[in-house]
Amino acid sequence: MSALLEVEDLWAAYDDAAPVLKGISLRLEQRELVAVLGANGAGKSTVLRVLSGLLPCQRGRVTFDGRDITAMPPHRRVALGLVQVPEGRQMLAGLSVEENLLLGGYVRRRDRAELAASMDEVYGIFPVLKERRRQLAGSLSGGQQQMVALGRALMAKPRVLLCDEPSLGLAPLMVKEVFDVIARLRQTGLAILLVEQNAKKAIELADRGVVLRSGVVTVAGSAGELMTSEEVRAAYLG
């Protein structure tokens, strides 16, 4: 039985600069949460960008549910259920909260009834978004924008969620809330790849984790192993 998402020997670079990823391999099973840790510039966000198809890889293979998707364009990956929650939230600031959510469900636009059901589900998870559904997304606070970003991804009915630093720039209460939501999503059966600077929080939440350094995986193991790993403690847990 192969993993839901499998990455083998991934190499990638921006323009003609030196490669940022130098042979990354990792796997994500059904219902699993894997944390990706590492310093700034280690290549964490790049991994997600390659997985969602925004950056082509130079070498390597990405398989999703047994299917080779290495060369698949981003919108088709979303349709398959591989959905990214981008770093810095990336609101469509001039559209309302509801329009942002609807765009998240664009790949399922023909299925109006189901889309409405998903919308209710998202409003169930984030009641505050329902209150503010007519408000422009750009006028929301950072925490509420992060909820819109998560909700927008959920509208695509993902099987794998790629989360890029969901706690970035959020107040402590909000950070807690966002991590709570991620924990809940995972209980619903989603597989999640979580990139986080907040290493401790991420490991607490994860089943397994990998540590990247200069584009290679230096440590991989269960959450417990990461917690006790000398390298992780020294470099990321302070």
Place this chain on the structure above:
Amino acid sequence: MVAALLLKAGWLYSDVIITTGIFFILVMGLDLLYGYAGQLSFGHIGFFAIGAYTVAILAKFAGFSFVGGLLAALVLNVALGFVLGRIFLRLSGSYFMLGTLAFGIMVHAVITVWSPITGGDAGLGGIPRPVLGLLPPDVEFGVIVWIVALILFWLALNLAQSRVGRAMLAVRSDEVSAACSGVNVARLKTNIFAVSAGFASISGSLFGAFNGAVHPDTFSLKALLDVLLMLFFGGEGTIWGGLLGATLMRALPDLSGPLHAGKILFSGVLFTVIIFAFPRGVAGAIAGLIARRARGRKSEAPPSFAPPQAAPRASGTSDTVLEIQNAGRSFGGLRAVDAVSFNVARGQIKSLIGPNGAGKSTLLNLVSGVQRLDDGRIVFEGHDLAERRSDEIARLGIQRTFQHERLFTRLSVIENVMVGCEGGSDGSAIDLLRCALALPQTLRDEARVRDEAARWLAVIGLAERADEPVAVLPHGLRKLVEVARAVAARPGLLLLDETAAGLNDVEKSSFKALIRQLQSAGVTVLLIEHDMEFVMELSDAVVVVDFGRRIAEGTPGEVRRDQAVLTAYLGA
């Protein structure tokens, strides 16, 4: 066969060489304005026409020589450019283009209709050429054109590669953060508009003399399309790209022979192909190749590493650096900042915390002049900041970073920091002149600033990546470059908006050390951050805001125990 062609059309090729020089001058001016300052003008064909007609009219009615006419046209066009620049540059983006287009059309209409003076449809003849009598007349005029073109090329290139060039690219990247780095955006843009009008004027006067006559048709929208093609084919943002563009556009109709008839169609097709094949023009593609090779080389470490000077350039004597008194600001019905008062003491590290949307970033925007105060007062070192622009505030000694980093994407990592070191540019005519003439002092400053910026990059651990474009850096490192840009200006007060977000624990502790180092050098710091461990450990004092109001203030210990803070922000 080529030789036969050259022989057959020898006289024509000298014409091509002359007009290439003339249009090169026009395109250089446009490149300064668009390729550097980011303002695409469709109206410069108007300045070009005025340059030609002024020489013709003054020769006919007042007996002016060519040189007299050229200088009169230059004065007229630069003055006109200055006035129109002030008006048009209030418009943004496409409205600016439409405004300038209207100007170009108006000039064309005036020269067509005002027949007693301009000769109307018949045009005006008898334009004198400059004569020195040293060479055969035809050759001499070509030599004069190229001497003028090369002098202007030298000036434009100096300007583009100087602090003013960096300031212009900063403006093109992000006007708000350019202003916060000390660039007088409005004045710089206006002056560059006037300079480019001057280039167009000289080019037009030479063009009039070359033809010996002026005629409205030469200055129509068709001519505008040709000039834009030269700019984009050559490659904007390089200055020398204009030479490639002008050469191609002047030589092509003669080389293409039969295609000449369908020139407009041909130009249209060419334009489309260029935009797809060379999005940055031929010169842009070549420059890209050179940069790639340079990036491949290992950059050398700065010769002697010494920590850069961080002490504020100027500092007052009172205990309070910043006083915020009853500051208020609304957006629509939302009271984002509501009667907030607090002080920041000299040498203090003060943190501003509160829930997302509480008004923290708006407060920093009010202090840095990015947004205007509705009511209340903000005083920095005795100066009331209410009526001051961001660049004036920067020059008083306040620097900042942004919550969502606003680096200059058109500049490399080190050039971003250099803009900080030199405090941008006041955009004055004097500054422009000093840079265009490449005075020895200017060159020495350039070397000193580059060296200083390199040392700042070493401090944040990015010396190796100095020449890379900022876009390839990951989020967290871009924020550190923004800090380097701010502290390189040696501010008295440094405003940091969530700089540590996106750094991991190890990176955070070296960032903490950097802030402490700045503090001991005499810098006062006001920062926004959500990481409570970071805030509590670093701060001398903390202000808490919620719903635009100050709800608590005190030492980290006091704030941590405050009931209101616990409910609103920290969580029990």
